[in-house]
Amino acid sequence: MVSSFAKLALRLRHFVPFLGASAMFALVPTGAVAADDPAMFESVRQADLRVATIGWRLASANVALCDRLEAGTGLQLHTLDQFDGGSREDARVHFTFATPVAIEGVVAGSPAEIAGLKADDSLVRVGSVDIAALPGKPMTTDRLVAAQLAIAALPVDAPIAVEVLRGGAPVRVTLQPIPVCKSRFEMRIARDWGASADGTMVQIGSRFVEEYRDEWLAAVMAHEFSHNILRHREKLEARGVNFGMLSGFGKNVKYFRQTELQADLLGVYLMANANYPVRAAIDFWKVFGPSKAGGILRSRSHPSWRDRVSTLEAEIAKIETISARPIVPAVLTDRAVPLDGNWERLIVRQR
Incomplete structure (x- = not known):
């Protein structure tokens, strides 16, 4: 039987990064799924947020043990470029994409939540990072990766001015990041029981998350x-x-x-x-x-x-x-x- 997480793949192209520590939810194509099902989209969002929250808690509580730090925001990002043609328009409508990179979720209690940022806000600018100017080929995750790296590289202790579009209207807030251990966290959609680390990323198989x-x-x-x-x-x-x-x-x-x-x-x-x-x-x-x-x-x-x-x-x-x-x-x-x-x-x- 195909697991419920295998069904979540939806034909997403790659991953969703989480900033500070930068968690990602890696989704691998697994076959025909009803891509226009709102419940399926929300299952992806909630599963990703669960991994992101655990990663945030570990990375923010152990700063004293880490010698490599980054600006922790608690933002969980995604991009419309992750979706193929069959699900792209449904994803655009469901997640209200208005810019190339948007907020998929916000970790509770994080600087992003304290600043008032919300899921489905579309990013315009984060500090010195102009989202529209980020390099990347269409229909790839290039711009998403570029956004993640650029935001994580911002000073760990300086306020960050953030501009988003919410319901079509501009919203500007100031986010105060906190230092967190530098590491990405990723959930990999798979039927095996794999978990690994490569020096910069932690990857955990979806069966762990499911069970x-x-x-x-x-x-x-x-x-x-x-x-x-x-x-x-x-x-x-x-x-x-x-x-x-x-x-x-x-x-x-x-x-x-x-x-x-x-x-x-x-x-x-x-x-x-x-x-x-x-x-x-x-x-x-x-x-x-x-x-x-x-x-x-x-x-x-x-x-x-x-x-x-x-x-x-x-x-x-x-x-x-x-x-x-x-x-x-x-x-x-x-x-x-x-x-x-x-x-x-x-x-x-x-x-």
């Missing part, structure tokens, strides 16, 4: 986010490892296991700082591990899920003795140290 509650999504996203904070992609590349299918063979194994355990450890601190229940990470693994990460499904590049649970339990016991927030954990010092492959020193074996 798991927010605190479990936060556990997965915090783990992947930790890879970016700890610069694992750069460090793995420096070690000359093989990615993909070859990651579980030869010298690759020790380095990947080291990064996985470091990300497990840092991830629960990111959750704690964002006021997510840290034991949700254990609950997640006890459900996900036996059916999705055990037996023949286990990757040799990752420690066993049981040992990961034992390691998390030991670290969470430490967290539960600390009341102050944010906590800056010892594992963060590993960011400045090359990978040595000594993953055994990090793990707590199941007894």
Whole structure:
């Protein structure tokens, strides 16, 4: 049976970025869907906002742990160029596009909401960024990407003048951004259970979003986010490892296991700082591990899920003795140290 998220694809061309940290909702074409269904459009919007909200919470609460920051706005953007000819006009009407890039959603409590910006506002100018002047080929997401990058690059602590069109009338507000950790968050429409990080982006598969509650999504996203904070992609590349299918063979194994355990450890601190229940990470693994990460499904590049649970339990016991927030954990010092492959020193074996 095709999942409800697979049906959300609608023939969208690429993604919807969220600014600060820049979350994106990646939609892959999956076949014929009623593109003029307002409920379907709203399902896309709400699913994207859910991922954006978790990403915002993690990125804004952990600034003390990040050395790469951007201007956090809480804006979630999209473009009419994401839609093909069969759904383009329906999308234009539903989302009231009046400019090339518009606001798909606004994270609750973010600077964008405080400034009075609303879903379906069409962007005219954001600070020095003139939306109409952004480069990009028609029917691509070029201008959307350009808008996301330009807005995220604005000063993290200076007010931003924003001009939008709302119901055809100009509206001008001043937005005060906040510093947030630099990372994009993306939901990928897929039937697998993939989640990954590439140094600048966190990607989580739609099945997680469809089937798991927010605190479990936060556990997965915090783990992947930790890879970016700890610069694992750069460090793995420096070690000359093989990615993909070859990651579980030869010298690759020790380095990947080291990064996985470091990300497990840092991830629960990111959750704690964002006021997510840290034991949700254990609950997640006890459900996900036996059916999705055990037996023949286990990757040799990752420690066993049981040992990961034992390691998390030991670290969470430490967290539960600390009341102050944010906590800056010892594992963060590993960011400045090359990978040595000594993953055994990090793990707590199941007894």
